[in-house]
Amino acid sequence: MDVLWWWVERAVRAVSDVGDSGNGMTWVAIACLAATALLYVVLAALLGNIADGSSDDNKRRQRHPHGRGGGVLQSTSFKLVPVHPSYPAPRGQLVPQCQCFLTDNYFIDKLGGREVRQHVSYNGDDEAFCKKNARLLRSWTADELNEALAILRDERARREHAAERSKERRERIKAEYTFITRCKELQLHHLRPEIRSLMTAIEETWTMDGRLPPTTNAQALVGTARLLELSPGIYAVPMFTAKYCAELEKELSNFRHVASKDLKQSINSMNKHGVSLHELGFTPTFSNVIMASIANPLVEALYGAEFATLDHHKCFTVEYGEKADTDLSLHYDHSLITFNICITSLFEGGDLQFFGDSRAAPRDTPVTWRHRCGWAVIHRGRGWHRALPVRYGHRTNIIMWLRSRRHSREVGCDMCGKPVVSK
Incomplete structure (x- = not known):
């Protein structure tokens, strides 16, 4: 601001000097003075807005001492961190107990x-x-x-032998495979503005201890930042940018082509084509970050505090197309909550259908979702669902089976419903 005043004073002095000299340049000097004054007003307004923004951030930090859980997601300085102080520390991928x-x-x-x-x-x-x-x-x-x-x-x-074989493959991939992108390191610019706005809306309801109040209504978030409720308990939201999706698919395609067959094992008995992102090295900088920074706060807002204890996961890809699985039969997941993120766009068909809770017979009329590149579908793992055949092209989705040891102990296994005794 002092610099601006200096320029104004110089302009006034110039006008005075020109007027005294009577050399016919008075109007030019006056125009310069007017331009300088206008510049002063504009810059002062901008600086005022910045100051107001900083003040708002300070107020928000005072309301939430941890800065939204230690600065995880702030409206003006959005951050992604691997550990969220308000939720359990991520433990990566664990074999079900x-x-x-x-x-x-x-x-x-x-x-x-x-x-x-x-x-x-x-x-x-x-x-x-x-x-x-x-x-x-x-x-x-x-x-x-x-x-x-x-x-x-x-x-x-x-x-x-899942745990030891997975560890062996992970070590071999780390030694033998060279990444052609940096996609396994999730960055702020990889996320769509909509998911950031949604997390900001969640933050603004948090209490002093950095948690959601028990009266939080999930319905209040529906429609916020294009969060869609497909059916009770089933949601969809834009998550990854198209550019990041293309980067992920480029890396996964490269791995599929250059990695030896023994490094590309079946994910489970239903999905024969896919890649374990844990074995590919995504866990510390991708899967754990999503679970800590996005999944736990969002799941708490949508499903309640009893679900916000997610602490481990299984993260992998599924692939559908002519040279992969064409569809997926009716099933339910080995997860408390599932994130299903489509990262390709050149395909037709392959719609996702939901048939209700697996504790009851499948419904006759399903809820159908047509996949969109970069969008995440969020649902309870125990819900009946299937994928219809892909008629054209190739579809790749990232699947995150999010799990909670606490929920398994206190409520029961995500698959069989029986209480699990932790080892």
């Missing part, structure tokens, strides 16, 4: 080229399996039964 992980939800897609699409349980005992599923086996040939048992044995072995 419930016994049902080893015995339940084995999916048999085809036998001898014939579609079966059957979920079964398997405890490692072939004879017990045949006895329990005698009615189902009446429609299978002897060759189909042998093929099914081989599939079940392989899947059980995969689950039994």
Whole structure:
């Protein structure tokens, strides 16, 4: 401001000097003075707005001593951090501790080229399996039964050694694979303005201890920053920019082409084509950051405080197209909350359909969502859902199965509903 006053004084002195000299330049000097004065007014207004903004930020910090949980998401200085002081510290990817992980939800897609699409349980005992599923086996040939048992044995072995095999692949990928982008490091500019606005709206309702008041109404957020409620408990919101989605797909496509086959194992018994983002090294700078900075606050706002205890996850991609899975049968997820983020746009079909809570029979009429590049669909893991066939092109989605050890202990396993005793 002192500099501006100096320029004004110089201009006034110049006008005075020109007037005294009578050299015919008086009007030019006056014009210069007017321009200087106008510049002063404009800059003063801008500086005033900046000061007001700083004042607003100071007031917000006084209202929320932790600066929105230690500066996680602020309206004028939005940040992403790996640990949120108001929520559990992320523990990355953990193997489920419930016994049902080893015995339940084995999916048999085809036998001898014939579609079966059957979920079964398997405890490692072939004879017990045949006895329990005698009615189902009446429609299978002897060759189909042998093929099914081989599939079940392989899947059980995969689950039994999931942790150590995953660690081995992660170490090999770190040593052998060279990234061509920096997409595994989630940055502020990767997020759409809508998701930032939504998180700001959530922050503004927080109490002094950096948590949401129990009276928070999820309906008040619907429509905010284009948050859509597809059905009770099912939401969609713009999350990643198109540029970031293209960067992610570029990296994933490169990995699919250059990595050896043994580094690209099946994600689960239903998804044969996809990549474990944990094994690819995304956990500390991508998955954990999303869970801490976005998922826990947003889930608390949408579903209630009892769901805001997310502390570990399984993060992977699913791929649909001519050379990948074409669709996905009706199922529910091994998660408390699922984030399903589409990162491609050149495809047709592949709609996502929801059929209600898995504790009841699937509804006759589904809720249908047509995927949009960069949008995240958020839903309870226990909800029945499926993906329709992709008719054209290739679709890649990032799936985040978000889990809570506390919820598993106090309420029950996300899959079987039985309480889980932590190891």
